[in-house]
Structures are given as structure tokens and as C-alpha cells.
Amino acid sequence: MASIEAVNEGVAIHGSISKQAQKILTPEATAFLALLHRSFNATRKNLLQRRAIRQAELDKGVLPDFLPETKHIRENDAWKGAPPAPGLVDRRIEITGPTDRKMVVNALNSNVWTYMADFEDSSAPTWENMINGQINLYDAIRKQVDFKQGEKEYKLRTDRVLPTLIARARGWHLDEKHFTVDGEPISGSLFDFGLYFFHNAQELVNRGTGPYFYLPKMESHLEARLWNDVFNLAQDYIGMRRGTIRGTVLIETITAAFEMDEIIYELRDHSSGLNCGRWDYIFSVIKKFRQNPNFVLPDRSAVTMTVPFMDSYVRLLIKTCHRRGVHAMGGMAAQIPIKDNKEANDAAMNNVRQDKLREVRAGHDGTWVAHPALASIAAEVFNKHMPTPNQLFNRREDVHVTANDLLNMNMPGKITEEGIRKNLNIGLGYMEGWLRGIGCVPINYLMEDAATAEVSRSQLWQWCRHGVKTAEGKTVDKAYAQRLLKEQTDELASKAPKGNKYHLAAQYFSGQIVGEDYADFLTSLLYNEITSVGPAAKL
Template identity: 65%
Template sequence: MPFDSKVPGVTILAKVTPEYAQILTPEALQFVATLHRSFNHTRKTLLQKRVLRQQQIDQGILPDFLPETAAIREDVSWRGAIPAPGLADRRVEITGPVDRKMVINALNSGAATFMADFEDSNAPTWENNISGQINMKDAIHQRISYTAPNGKQYNIRKDGKVATLIVRPRGWHLDEKHVLIDGQVTSGSLFDFALYFFHNAKKSVEIGIGPYFYLPKMESHLEARLWNDVFNMSQDYIGMPRGTIRGTCLIETIMAAFEMEEFIYELREHSSGLNCGRWDYIFSVIKKLRQNPAFVLPDRSDVSMTTPFMDAYVRLLIKTCHKRGVHAMGGMAAQIPIKNNEAANKAAMEKVLNDKLREVKAGHDGTWVAHPDLVKLALKVFNEHMPQPNQLHVRRDDVHVTAQDLLNTNVKGGKISEAGIRANVSVALIYMEAWLRGAGCVPIHNLMEDAATAEISRSQLWQWAKHHAKTDKGVTVTADYLLKVLDEEVDQLAKEMGEQRFKASKILQAKKHLATQITGKDYADFLTSLLYEDIVVLEDVKAKF
């Protein structure tokens, strides 16, 4: 029998187990529907504005600071919210997907906070999304546990020293196709946010924190304004004081870099700062400027945080946040411990240490790690150089960043190499295969990769083919050349995996999609949008309206 939502206009086109039904209650679905009906039209309008702005960039009108919001930037009197309970000290944040074991390990890791991710490190299958909501509810209600297939038990630590939970819903561009409201596909952002907020907002306050969120992929302060409107309506809906919700904006698009102060301004009483989403930021720079040959970047490994446009972005973010009294969060250390290779592991940990040292000395109030074993290392660096909970007092008045600085993509000594090309093909291919199987966070070549790094990889390949870039050996990068490399990398994986594993994998499915994205012609807005149809499993339910 199809699932009866008991809410007029709400249709679930997916299997709903008794366990899922505890999340998909009529009251929760009514809340989802209320947010959808109130805000989905605005969301779609703002997404269309992205398309129009891209057309302008393609015509040569580069991003710049907005003249119409200059008064906001020049007014020194306004501030964001004071740090909320559990968010004053964020010196090390761990991030990861919302699967049960990860949630427990992250909460127990010793990190100050845990960003539970429904976005880039989560492949949004119906099972992943709803079981993730169950895990969030069990975590907030302090009853989460897990028994592994080998019988090992995982439980939340009893001393109360668990990380503060922050949830990242999907970006505005993503849909939840398993749920229709009045015949329309639901926004993935509103769906993720609504279910978490409805079930956990009051309990989170009861345990001494609050409903906290990371807000991804925004390209305009108007998109931050939309989130603020959602926050206000949601708090009013359940009778919660406005300002209880806090949102940290990820500055992970080149467009957002020009509107940092406006983002904080729009959220004001709900703002908990900005974060340097470095990998998505590099992806966005390539993506937005991909038609312009002046912005061709070298190998991903050559684009570091000291590259001019990245350094400018970091300095501006720290200055902006501290000017407005909110946290300036650093970026992700993607390295993971390397077992059975002491020298390689030592080199990887040295990279993490240097990265965190650079961040704390620059003025960041905290940083991200992807693996529990890196928490102690990052904490040691921040504890030594930032003994107090944050460094909001470090104003960075010496910083002056121009639009030209943010667009300075010159990489000294950077090159395009065959090794870099093959690495991009390999990362994109392996990640896409895992995503199609429902895994959104994958260790590849001793790095923890999520959608952002796959996006960089395929975008660089597209850019190089589009502009016929030359490698350091003088080879011209063409569509045919890249498709040949793709064939070779697939053949190599087939050898490594063996016939049985290869046939059981989704490598050929991933190859089919990747081949459309590296010729310099077709370019999907997001890989996750491109692949989403492949993981949607709709039940044959006749909608009744």
C-alpha cells in the first residue's frame, strides 16, 4: 500500500518503513509543506537570477562588489549575533555524512562541533536522507547507538563532552524528488531543514545548545535573506524566540566572496559567521569564469591557499567576520591517516599541521577536519596559538582586498601535467561511481574526497579542453585526448578491481556521465544534479490532489 501522508497535497513517492514514519509524521510533513508553499517560488526565482548572472559573466562582465549595498558595507555600527551556547569555542570542527557510525564517532571525537552533512558528503538517496534524520533525532535526544556487522558497539560518551551538532542541509539548487507538494517537487534544502528543525529544535535548546545550521552554495545575499525568512517563519511556527537559530554561511562561491558583509547583515540575529569552503570555492572560480581563457588554472595540486585569489579571499573573510563580531572559520584538511606507511603518514600530517598553523596565525577562529584522528593535531595547533575560545578581537584592519585581488588567478610556477590530468579523471570517476552507489564521502589517494573535489576535477578537464590548454610537455589538451585518458583510467580500474568487482560496480555508469563533462562543450551546473536522477527510486503512486 502507498504511504498515506495524511496531509492534503503532500505525496511521498518512496517506501516509508515504520521507522521512517516516525520522521515523516503528518505534523512534520505539514511543516515541510508550509515552508515549501511560502518560499519555493522565491527559491526558483533566485536560481533563475544565477542563470542570468552567468550569462553576464560569459559576456565579460566580471564579479564585483555591489554598488547598491555599499551603505551596508560602510556602516560600521551593525553587528552579527553574539556567539550562541555551544558555539563560542569552535576551534576544531569535524565534518562528515549523516550515517549512524559517523555521527557517533564525530560527536565523541573531541572536536568542538560536528557538522552533520546532508549535502556534499551525502549521496541523497531516500534511505540516506531519512535514516540521516533518524540519526539526527537520536543524537539530539541523546539515545544514539550502533552495532557494527562485526558486533562492535558504538555509543555516545556519557561524560557529556560531545561536539555541538550543526546540520548542513542541501543547497538551494537541489531538489527532493521523492516528495511532491501540490504536484511540485520539493526543495531539498527546505526538506532537510524542516524535518531536522521540527523534530529537534526544542530539544536542542533543552540540552543547552540550539538548532544550528551551515548554509551552503549561496551566490547572493538575497539567498541568505531567504534563509533568514525561513528561520523567522520556522521559529514563529513552533513558538520559539527569533534569534535562537544560528546559521554559518559557507563562502564557497566566487559570487559570495563579493557579498560577505551582506550575508552577515541579512542573517544578523541568526548569524554565526562565515566559513572558507575552499574546495567548492576553487570549483566556483573555474565554473563561473570557465568561458574566459584568462582564468585557466593549472593542476589542482598547484592551487594552494597561498595562491593570490585564495589568499585574498581568506584575508577578506577574516576581516569581514571580525569587523561584524562573528566567527571566521577555516577550511577542510582533507588528509586522512595513512596506515602501513609511516613516511607517507608523517608527510600527510605535516601538511595538516602547516595548514592549521597558517589558519590560526591568519586570524581564523576555528578549522575543519575530515577524520577523528586529526582532531587532536588541529586542537594542539589552535590551543597553542589561540588559548582563548576565539580571536574575534583580531580585526585585521591592515587588510585591503580589491575585486582584482579576488580574481587574481595567476599561479606562480603552476603547470598542467599529464599526472594532473590523470588525477582529475581518476578522482572524478571514482567519486562519481561511489556516489551512484550511495556513498558521498570517499577516501581516494589518501584524501577524503567529497562532491567539491570531484567538481574541481571535472571542471578543470572541461576548462582545459575548451581552451586547448597545453601541458608542461607541450601537448594540447583536447576532447579526444581526455576521452582517451578516460578509457585508459577505466581499463586500469578494471585490472585493479578484477572482473567480478568491476562488473558489480557503477564504473561504466560513471564513465558515461563523466564523458559528457570533459569535452569543453556540455557542462552540467552541478555533478550532483547530473547524477541525481540515477539514484531516485520512485514508487508507482498515483498522486491525488
């Protein structure tokens, strides 16, 4: 076996390495990252190229369908996913959020069952955010995360077992430009996974859980196969039993919805189920069919979980998961308490309650919240209607979902100027925060992340591309979109503190909403603005 020094030949770090970061970026850890990159990056790039080929087919009007070549997997009742791992039997309430130290402490102190620590959609991937997130989770796992901010102390609770930790790595499409191997940036996925796994896997097992992950943005079962290969190599490398890692896959692309069985099958011994990533899923539907006038959606507020294509997606996910013995997790409640308006707050919290009631009755085994105050509402609903640790026994054999059901865009709703302005505000608000290194932004008492900004951007692009008419009778074209963009930008910038980045956000947004250029992801489009790649630091 090659020495650590030999493996690290060709590895370069182009970001600052603080004293704290040195305990994460050890020679042994960077050698592991280099191994992951050299083993899997070529496959990753091939899979990303397959995405581009698939998009070209969709642009020509070829609609997705269940794969004929994997029909034998879907029709075979004999195979199952792994039984729930320690700490993942009951996941009824999961809180999600970025990995800054304050969030880590507050999330682990919340009355929830698990905490999804997010390196992805709610984190802006500055070098400092990514490295500090790894440090914070390393410390939290060892219960060394307490700190003081001003006069306030943040300490982990000691009166109960803390929620099970699940880390979400970045998607396959994102690079980590501050860490290169043989002159090439490492995948953000492999960087996030590799550092977290290498330092914490055995410690987590020793403490009674394990290295658990959420896997985002996948578009096919072949991308799940790549994750499974990564898991196997990682476990073999440190001498850990295969199957110790568990991954929950977010079904947040329309193409993945046609391959749910296959995705669980690829991960089998490492599978801990699927999750309804609702906002990214809506984004994916618009994105993938953006050239097709039959898929133009109304205002975002009209695209609820009860419209046909969303309801079909949920029912198929639950049936698929429970048939295979793995968890079917519900979606995000993004509401934030409205402290200065009791009536509005009561209405918002009632919406959360109704959403969670719909999920538990449908058969979900748990759900997401973005704020600790929502945990008690969600728990009250799930505790009442799910007295067991999960609902894996609820097979939903009454469900029969076809390809047409998943693609059924029939729904009430209009496209309005108010809806356009809301999309502009959400997109600008999120991008402005992201450009300042903040990955989740409260807007109108909702916690917006990259997924909701993507819905806003893609809807605007789609409406312009197809020249739709608003309910007020106005044709949505380039001039109209850019006029409203300028109005909203000027208004937001005038109310924000000096030095805000609204006009910079608008420069990027302007090219993305007029039905012409379309970046694959906003996060990829903006990445260089928050990336400061310096000269290589010595390891």
C-alpha cells in the first residue's frame, strides 16, 4: 500500500488552514479524499454527461417513463432494503439546517428525533463554511461543541439522548475548488462525505449510531450506484463492516421519480429510505420540461402537495419504500413563527399542522421542519396518528401510479403579476444572502433555501420563454420581466443595510429569467463569487 505522503502527491489546498482546520485536514484525511477522487471522479463526470444527454432528449419532447431494462427489479418482491439502523428506527421529526455552530447546538437541543446537518442547499459553500461545518460536527459528535457568543452560552442538553445526526453532502454536480487532486477540483460530494466519514464514522458507531447521510439531487439509479461504490470503498478502507453507512435519498428530480425502486436496489444494504424533496422536485419538473409548453405551471402558491403530479409522486414514494422495508420521509415545513402577529402566526401554524396531518395519513414515517418551534406541532400530529416508531407496515397496496400520473400537470391556478414579483423577491433575497455566504434566508416568514430560489428562477424563465399571459392580461416577455426585476431590486436594495449585494444578485438573475440562457444550477452560476482560490497551501 502506498504511503500517505505518496498518495498526497498531487493534492493541493487553495484555502486558508486555521489551527482548528488542521484537525480536519490531516495528511491521513486528505489522502483518503485523494483516493476517493481518483477512484470515482471519472464516473461522476460521465454521469453528469448523461444528464446533459437526457436533457437534450427532453428538450426534443421525449417524456420520461419507467425503464424497461430494470423492469425485473421493480417486479421482484423478494429483495428489500436494509432494516433501520440504530438511531434511525424512529425518525418522526427531523430538523434541518446549516452546519454553523449555533445551528448545530440549537438543532441538537430541539425536541426532534434526528438532525440533518446540511452542507448543501441551506449552506453557501464558502471554504470557511465548509471547513467550519466539519469542525462543528466533529466537536458535536464528541460533545465538545459548547461555546459562548457575547453574553449568551450555547450548551448541549444533558437531560436526554440527543437526536441522531445525519449529514447531507453536496450534490454530484458541485465541485470544491479549494481542494484539488492532480490539478483537478474534487467533487463537493466526495469532499463533504469523505471528511465527515473519515473522522467520525467509528466514533459514531462507538456512541451507538453510525455514519448516516442524506444524498441529494440524484437523477438516476446509476448515480445511486456510484454512492454505493463510494460507501463500500470507504468502509473497506477503515475496516468497517459493509452496511454500517446508511443513506437516505432525496427524490427531488422528476427523472429519479421513475427510478425509485432501482435507487433503493442499488443502495440496498446501505439504504435508509427516500425523502420527498418537494421544492427541488417542483424545480426539477420546470427545469427538465422548460422547453415544453404543456408543462407551464401557475404561480408557485398554486403548486401544492395535492395537485395531481405532486400527489402521485408522494403516493408512489411511500408505496415503493414500504414495499422494500425502508422509511418514506415527508417534506419540509419552511414556516418561521410570526412573533408580532398572533392571527397570522396561528394561520401559519395551522397550515403546518394540516400539512403534517396529510403526510402522516398518507403513510409517511416522519417529516421535516426548519425551525425548532415547529417540532412540537409536527410531533403532536405524528404522535397521535403514528403511535408506532414508523409505518413500514402500511404497504399502500391500494396505490397504482402510472407515468401519466407523474406527468399530470392539470391544476387550478393563474399566473399573476403578484406571483412574478414574489418570485423575483425570493430569488433576489436568496441570491443576495448566498453572495454574502448565507445559505438559508428568512423571507416573508418562510425559510427559503436554494430549492425555492430555483423554483422562482425557473418559473420566471418558463413564463418568459413561452410568452404566457398574466391574469391581468399582460404578456410576460423580456422587457416586462426586466422592468419588474429592476423595480424589485431597487426596492429591496433601498431597504437593506449599506453594502448589500442586491444589484450584484440582479446582474446574475437578469440573464436567468428571460427565457434565454439557463444555468444548470444557481449555485453553480454564483459559485465563483464566493470562491477565493489562492495559492496552494502546504499540507
